[in-house]
Amino acid sequence: MTITPPALSVFESLESEVRSYCRGWPAVFDRAQGARLTDEDGHSYLDFFAGAGSLNYGHNNPVLKRALIDYIERDGITHGLDMATTAKRAFLETFQNVILRPRDLPYKVMFPGPTGTNAVEAALKLARKVKGRESIVSFTNAFHGMSLGSLAVTGNAFKRAGAGIPLVHGTPMPFDNxxxxxxxxxxxxxxxxxxQGSGLNKPAAVIVETVQGEGGINVARPEWLRALADLCRRRDMLLIVDDIQMGCGRTGAFFSFEEAGIVPDIVTVSKSISGYGLPLSLCLFKGELDVWEPGEHNxxxxxxxxxxxxxxxxxxAYWADGQMEKHTLARGEQVEQALLALCTEHGRLGASYRxxxxxxxxxxxxxxxxxxVCARAFELGLLLETSGPQSEVVKLLPPLTITPEELDEGLRTLARAVAATV
Structure with missing residues (x-):
């Protein structure tokens, strides 16, 4: 596909230099549906990024769109702080009946500010309040957000440097493998x-991603996660699982920790919890940890x-009947087979996948x-991003609702992009 670079004058002259994704995808996007975006010149792109994991059900999902339009047209509450509303009640009841009760999860639900990093900040504050300690243990190559508390438990040196001040009260430990x-x-x-001479203050909590998305798609083994949960119990530390990118079905089950058979003390959820790309985040925690004073985090x-x-x-639509997990795992096998073939074909490149x-x-x-590879993929009509501390990993994050045919198309385009860089 021949792409003419768009007229980006207003973006370049007025918008901050902090913008990033648009630099790798020099197009002005106009419409999106399902697994595809279309730019203002009519070029179509297959989306293997899904809003950094915020669009698990695709762009403008028709079922979700219909519900939203109906709600807006009847003048449903848009802004409600933490007031009781019919929309909140319907969500809480559905979340309890479809997600929490079937999994026997004993969580209270907190709505912090509607971003992932705010959910992490709430989790860290709560853990410190409950345990009366300051130190939090995180892991190498972790990413938990861009606000100061979240950065303190993030590993990436570039992102940490943006804080401009020392990031304290966090201690990194080696991630699995x-x-x-x-x-x-x-x-x-x-x-x-x-x-007693180690210099490590006793931690209030440990925070972990079961799959490190921004850190390079580093997958923790179930036995490693179980051992971590056991360590936290024995040492009186709370276990926080950051499921912001890997939750809502990204790894198969609704929560990414389900495969390991653990029940974290605190779980953060955001990105695809709204299903439509609308800002929303949850901080879930065991009932006995609900020691907040009214308005203490708002x-x-x-x-x-x-x-x-x-x-x-x-x-x-997607979780009441138990089919979403099966669908995702089946599509995952399709990806794995394609990556195996690609790595075998290009063995001299030292290619590997996970x-x-x-x-x-x-x-x-x-x-x-x-x-x-990502740059060439864009030219071929496929949106991909990198991850890892050196941007050394091509990250595949398609919508969970992508069809087998679309997934195969994207994987073939990826193979073409790799071949073009040899």
């Missing part, structure tokens, strides 16, 4: 906890009522190749 299996799991962590836009409407519609469900990463021996 960070040391290539040469050291027993949690040996260093356990030693620091038991040694925000003007907490409890986004239009997002409650689309979230409820998404849960009813992932779960419908989140996958493709890595090359030369870290720069990932960006080259």
């Amino acid at each position: 960070y040391l290539d299996g040469r050291v027993p799991d949690f040996l260093w962590f356990e030693r620091l906890l038991e040694d 925000g003007t836009f907490r409890g986004n009522n239009p997002a409650f409407v689309t979230a409820t519609a998404a849960l009813d 992932g779960r469900g419908l989140v996958w990463g493709l890595e090359f021996a030369d870290p720069a190749r990932a960006s080259e």
Whole structure:
């Protein structure tokens, strides 16, 4: 496809230099439906990014759109702070009946500000309040958000540097297989906890992603997660699972930790919980941890009522019958087979892949190749992004509702992009 660079004058002259995604995708997008976006010149792009995981059910999902339009047309509440509304009640009841009760999860639901990083901030504040301690343990290559508390438990040096001040009260530990299996799991962590001379303040909590999305699609083994949960119980630390990108079915089950059979103390959810790309986030925690004073963590836009409407519609449409997980796992097998064939064909590039469900990463021996592949993919009509500390991993994050045919089309385009960079 021949793409003429758009007239970006107003974006370049008025918008901040902080913009990033638009630099890799130099087009002015106009419409989107399902797994495709269309720019103002009529070029169509297959979307393997899905709003960084915020569009698990695709763009402008017709079921969710209909529910939203009906709600707006009847003058349903748009802005409600944390007031009781019919939209919030419908979401809470549906979330309880479709998600929490079938999984026997004992969580209270908190609505912080409607971003992932705000949910993480709430989780960290709550853990410190409950335990009366300041230190939080996180993991190498973690990403938990861009506000100061979240950055303190994020590993990426570039993002941390943007804080402009020291980031304190967070201690990193090796993520699963960070040391290539040469050291027993949690040996260093356990030693620091038991040694009175280690200098590690006793942590209030440990925060972890079961799959590190921004960190390079690093997948934690179920046995590693179970051992971490056991360590937290034995050492009186709360376990926080950040499920902001990997939740809402991205790895197969609704929550990414279900495969490991653990029940975290606190869970953060955002991105695709609204189902439609509308801002919404949840902080879930066990009932005994609900020690908040009224208004102790609030925000003007907490409890986004239009997002409650689309979230409820998404849960009813995709999770009530148990089919979404099977569909995602089947599509995941399709991706895995294609990546296996691609890596076999291009063995001399040192290509490897990893992932779960419908989140996958493709890595090359030369870290720069990932960006080259993504650039070529855009020219071929496929939206891909990189991840990892050196942007060394091609990240595949298609909508969960993508058809087998669309998925195959995108995977063939990816293979063409890789071949074009050889």
